[in-house]
Amino acid sequence: MEFLHNLDVGFEAALSLTNLTFCFIGVLVGTAIGILPGLGPLATIAMLLPLTYSLEPVSGLIMISGIYYGAQYGGSTTAILVNLPGESSAVVSCLDGHQMARKGRAGSALAIAALGSFFAGTVATVLIAAFSPVLAEVAFLFGPVEYFAMMVLGLTAATLLAHGSFIKGVAMVLTGLILGLVGGDVNSGTYRFTFGSFALTEGIEFVAVAMGLFAFTDIVANIRNDQAREVTAPSFGNLWMTGKEFKEAALPVVRGTAVGSVLGLLPGGGAMISSFAAYAIEKRVSRRPEEFGHGAVAGLAGPEAANNAGAQTSFIPMLTLGIPSNGVMALMIGALMVHNIAPGPYVMVSNPEIFWGLIASMWIGNAMLVVLNLPLIPLWVRLIRVNYWILYPIILAVCCVGLYSIENRVLPIYFAAGFTLVGCLFWRMRAEAAPLLLGFILGPLMEEHFRRALLLSNGDLAIFYQSPLSIAMLSIAAVMCLVVLLPQIRRGRRAAFGEEA
Amino acid sequence: MIFKLDKQADVEAGLFFTLFGGLTAGLSLQYRLGTIAEMGPGMFPLILGIILAILGLVILTKGLLGSGEKAKSLPLGPAILITASLLVFAFLLLSVGLVAAIPAQVVVALWASEHFTWKRAAVLSAGLLAFCYVVFVHFLGIAVPMIAV
Numbered sequence: 286m287e288f289l290h291n292l293d294v295g296f297e298a299a300l301s302l303t304n305l306t307f308c309f310i311g312v313l314v315g316t317a318i319g320i321l322p323g324l325g326p327l328a329t330i331a332m333l334l335p336l337t338y339s340l341e342p343v344s345g346l347i348m349i350s351g352i353y354y355g356a357q358y359g360g361s362t363t364a365i366l367v368n369l370p371g372e373s374s375a376v377v378s379c380l381d382g383h384q385m386a387r388k389g390r391a392g393s394a395l396a397i398a399a400l401g402s403f404f405a406g407t408v409a410t411v412l413i414a415a416f417s418p419v420l421a422e423v424a425f426l427f428g429p430v431e432y433f434a435m436m437v438l439g440l441t442a443a444t445l446l447a448h449g450s451f452i453k454g455v456a457m458v459l460t461g462l463i464l465g466l467v468g469g470d471v472n473s474g475t476y477r478f479t480f481g482s483f484a485l486t487e488g489i490e491f492v493a494v495a496m497g498l499f500a501f502t503d504i505v506a507n508i509r510n511d512q513a514r515e516v517t518a519p520s521f522g523n524l525w526m527t528g529k530e531f532k533e534a535a536l537p538v539v540r541g542t543a544v545g546s547v548l549g550l551l552p553g554g555g556a557m558i559s560s561f562a563a564y565a566i567e568k569r570v571s572r573r574p575e576e577f578g579h580g581a582v583a584g585l586a587g588p589e590a591a592n593n594a595g596a597q598t599s600f601i602p603m604l605t606l607g608i609p610s611n612g613v614m615a616l617m618i619g620a621l622m623v624h625n626i627a628p629g630p631y632v633m634v635s636n637p638e639i640f641w642g643l644i645a646s647m648w649i650g651n652a653m654l655v656v657l658n659l660p661l662i663p664l665w666v667r668l669i670r671v672n673y674w675i676l677y678p679i680i681l682a683v684c685c686v687g688l689y690s691i692e693n694r695v696l697p698i699y700f701a702a703g704f705t706l707v708g709c710l711f712w713r714m715r716a717e718a719a720p721l722l723l724g725f726i727l728g729p730l731m732e733e734h735f736r737r738a739l740l741l742s743n744g745d746l747a748i749f750y751q752s753p754l755s756i757a758m759l760s761i762a763a764v765m766c767l768v769v770l771l772p773q774i775r776r777g778r779r780a781a782f783g784e785e786a
Numbered sequence: 787m788i789f790k791l792d793k794q795a796d797v798e799a800g801l802f803f804t805l806f807g808g809l810t811a812g813l814s815l816q817y818r819l820g821t822i823a824e825m826g827p828g829m830f831p832l833i834l835g836i837i838l839a840i841l842g843l844v845i846l847t848k849g850l851l852g853s854g855e856k857a858k859s860l861p862l863g864p865a866i867l868i869t870a871s872l873l874v875f876a877f878l879l880l881s882v883g884l885v886a887a888i889p890a891q892v893v894v895a896l897w898a899s900e901h902f903t904w905k906r907a908a909v910l911s912a913g914l915l916a917f918c919y920v921v922f923v924h925f926l927g928i929a930v931p932m933i934a935v
Binding site: 453463477501505506509675686714742 | 795796798799802803806807810813814817818821822823824825826827828829830831834835837838841842844845848855856857858859860861864865868869871872873875876877879880884887888891892895896898899900901902910914918922926927928929930
């Protein structure tokens, strides 16, 4: 009953005309950026975030999450039609999806991708609704010790599962934690690392960090790869799959949904890892593995379902624990904080309309995507051909207006400029920037819990080994660090990410 | 226009992290450290800074021993021009207004691309100005000055 009542609250919030509109805008923009190569969800959300500040928090969040899962749909459209992943999680969809398109089955490939994603999205929405309250109950039992341990675990796992060198990832997390400490110290009121400047007393604007490191750095990295793209346009007579293809796709979709739902929950998980894992599994269980890479239906259906399920279940740790599992979730937490909502188990109690409204909107948004995607394919095909030199000045201008609008001052633009240079440096050094953003968001929280834990224990560090939950989480983190140093796993990890490069 | 020293990703990263960690640790000494039981504002950053500096040294060593990763070649021109386009926008927005900030940004940014022509810059600027006015100023009501007085 409780469950139904909650969903009722959610749908009531999500079905208001305003929120439906923002959900629609979100998934539309999300699909578009998923299609445009060189513009990922992280950069886009950073770009549009300041513009949502003037909205009701629930409308803003609905739109942002629409962008995130909409991008999964859009990314696969480009993958299938042009063999270019518009989005990193669509990399595996290129393998078999594009082969299907080349064999004249582009229409059914798109239909399988859309319907598989919709099924996965529906299941994931139900999972979020069912499991979030349970997890939140657990989170209520957490004290500062457990919170600190969980953040250590979350950051370690997120770094481990993100691509790139592990040790550089950890260094990036630490850099982020340090940058997050700039500004007033909550306990003593001391201004730290402000260099006597009034501008820094409230800390560094996180949107400026995100835009500089992602949106603007991406532009610098992409500016010279402005090549023409060849599009396999589907014939629109057969925009539906055959009964045989439906049967071939059904089981992989179910398996992909399961894999994606689990992997999305893990810190550092989410859409990309899920799709890689689902592809590997499909290839292993298939009776005809030799078909993979030549247009196997299962090789498209599984990963497509998995990336959408993973994108959605990664909301669970963010909504219930306040721990971001990837860069997009870090931005969502930042957005909540702007509206003075502290992310964590209390959101469900204090702002049920936000929590359940967001969940209900995900299902609505997924339904919109299916309806929207198939008929709009001609439009998307045209969008793929947009030149990057048209795109990036638009990104720059919209970002700058957004940065200015946060507090009606230009200071964040100067910060973003600084972080662009730093971001370029990181890009050159092959240091992944997403862990930095996670650290940046968690920095102040982590310090607070660390200090509070040791205050409670009277300075005894053993407190971290006295709570069973804390022991468990810290040992998992330690094991992860050790394991990644073993050469065999390191090789496997490189292979898993190799296809993306 | 392109950085040489192509194999040195880890050397550079190591140097960067060591310096940044060391700097943080050094600067945090000016704040009260407190005790482990009751930490002052300087303690947590000091710990982070030291760990980061150590990690930086490990990465640096790895790089110097030749087992590090290869650096990507940074297109220096675009990096500078894109950053400059942000600064130009910020400067002109408050002194002249959006009508000057956007065209100036577009010209500077587009200069970084090999597809630059004055005509394209003009068309893009005009389109963007119209878009910003209609969407941001008119619909979203953002108080961005079209013309600063």
